[in-house]
Amino acid sequence: MANEQTEGLVNPFQLTDEDGYSWVKGNLHSHTTNSDGRPSPQERLDGYVHQGYDYLCLSDHNNITFLDTVACPDGFTLIQGVELHPDNPFGGQRHHYLALNLKEDMDARAMPPQHVIDAVKEQGGAIWLAHPHWSSVNILRDILPLDGLDGIEVFNTTCRVAGRGDSSVHWDDWMDLSGRLIPALANDDSHAREEDRRDTYQGWTMARVKDRSAGAIVDALVSGASYGSTGPEIHNIQIRRVDTEEDKNVLFEATVKCSEALRICSVSNVVGAEYWEHGDTFEEATFVLRRDSKSVRFEVIGPDGSKAWSNPFDLTGLARGEEI
Ligand SMILES: [Zn+2]
Ligand SMILES: [Zn+2]
Structure with missing residues (x-):
């Protein structure tokens, strides 16, 4: 795309209430007993519902936790997704990607990262670079050779527990090197139970949407009609x-x-x-x-x-x- 270098993101603050837009609060990154999380998928979902969130992704490692395996209350939006870990042929650690609105599983661990990105796009999904600070990502080495990643996870609660929660310098570095404006998410990456008060309900992304479907929310995130937070509005x-x-x-x-x-x-x-x-x-x-x-x-x-x-x-x- 010739225009990509100067193409802006959508400004969420110009999407008005009068035109039918509202803010929805969500977490796109969480784990359950289907991977290395402590609570069951239903317990994880119920926790975010009770905390007043509007949307959630149960993004277990490697395999999708399918939406029809949990009971989701009316008015709450579950986004079907997964955390994928293709090998890193460029020298850094194995990749951590969040794939949102994914329909079918893939064996990402056996695929090169570009094939994983392309396969997610072929399914109509979106794919995000997760917690690059925690993973010691070098943007020039590990990410710049790739095409099609939709954005970056700028904050991750469970990585903050390990001292590397904020990836804003990676974000700026990626934008500088690519000449492209990149949207960001703030997420919990919750693994623990909520009573542990470790990595739940502390990082979220506000999206500006006309409807609360998973498609509309992910479209808003990819277009930049959002902001991430650990507290301020x-x-x-x-x-x-x-x-x-x-x-x-x-x-x-x-x-x-x-x-x-x-x-x-x-x-x-x-x-x-x-x-x-x-x-x-x-x-x-x-x-x-x-x-x-x-x-x-x-x-x-x-x-x-x-x-x-x-x-x-x-x-x-x-x-x-x-x-x-
Ligand atoms: Zn991860
Ligand atoms: Zn994770």
């Missing part, structure tokens, strides 16, 4: 072009509205910025972005240290006078 992000009087050079201004925050960072493809009020909390911040910025994403840090990650915004269209 992002209410709105507006980015505008500001033409200065003197030299007609283009600047950008971005306003982030959110739940109570201690700090917000703008992370640009060039230099970003930090906004904070010296320890006081706030719910709105405005950033001036450098005129040579091509993209920007935001991280909101709550007073308890929890974090939310927006998807990146393409600024190249805005520079040309288009809306984003």
Whole structure:
């Protein structure tokens, strides 16, 4: 695709309630007794239902936990998926991919990674790079040779238990190296029982959808109409072009509205910025972005240290006078 390098993601904050959109909260990564998780598939599902989530994927290792093996209440969306582990021919560890909306099992452990990606796409599924920080992924070595991965898991609760929960530097690295804006998920990767209070209900992805079908939710995630969080809510992000009087050079201004925050960072493809009020909390911040910025994403840090990650915004269209 000739346009891929400058193609932006969907801005979820421009999808309005009036047009029928709403936020749904979910976790795309969880394990059960069908692989190395402690609770049964039904117990895992019931836990997320009772916690007020809207959607969940039972993403057991290697084999799909099929939706017809559990009783899912009306109004809750189960996404059928699996965590796949093709060999890594490039030198790094065996891959961890989350495949969503998958219909049939495949023997991914015996397949090269590109064949796995292609096979998931042939089934109409989406495929994500899971927890690259935990897996010691080197993006240049392990991921750049591949084509078709839909996005990255920027946060993973069970990997945080092991000290490597946040993969945001891998995310920026991948976008820099590929010239492509990549959407992110925040997930639990829950293995333990909820009473262990170890890796459940701490990382989730908010998706902006018109309907709650698994297809609509995964489409929203792939298009970027989402944000990940371990606590903060992002209410709105507006980015505008500001033409200065003197030299007609283009600047950008971005306003982030959110739940109570201690700090917000703008992370640009060039230099970003930090906004904070010296320890006081706030719910709105405005950033001036450098005129040579091509993209920007935001991280909101709550007073308890929890974090939310927006998807990146393409600024190249805005520079040309288009809306984003
Ligand atoms: Zn994994
Ligand atoms: Zn996992």
